[in-house]
Amino acid sequence: MNLSAFKRSLANKAPPAGLSPAHALWWAGKNNWDEAHKIVMVGEGADCAWVHAYLHRLEGEPDNAGYWYRQARRESASGDCTAEWAAIAEALLESRLR
Numbered sequence: 001m002n003l004s005a006f007k008r009s010l011a012n013k014a015p016p017a018g019l020s021p022a023h024a025l026w027w028a029g030k031n032n033w034d035e036a037h038k039i040v041m042v043g044e045g046a047d048c049a050w051v052h053a054y055l056h057r058l059e060g061e062p063d064n065a066g067y068w069y070r071q072a073r074r075e076s077a078s079g080d081c082t083a084e085w086a087a088i089a090e091a092l093l094e095s096r097l098r
Helices: 003-011 022-029 033-042 046-058 062-072 081-097
Strands: none
Touching: 003 022, 003 081, 022 033, 022 046, 022 081, 033 046, 046 062, 046 081
C-alpha cells in the first residue's frame, strides 16, 4: 500500500489489515486520538514510539513527545503536524515493502 491508498482508506470504517503501527496513524488521520493512543500504548519498537511521539506532539505535549522521539531514535519534529503524519505514514508503509 502506498501513501495515496492509505489516505483514501481513511474513508473506510476500519483501517486496512496488517499495518501495525501504521494503523495507529490511520486512527489519528480520522481524528480519533484516543484509539490511536490505545494502540501505541501496547505496541513496541522504534516505529511505534515514533507514532507515539507524533500523537503527543499533536496533543500539545512537547515534553512527552520528546521522550517518545528519543525512544524512536528520531529528531523531535517541529513543523506542520499534517506533513509529519504523511512522512511517518510513508516511511512505515515503505518499510513494509522491503
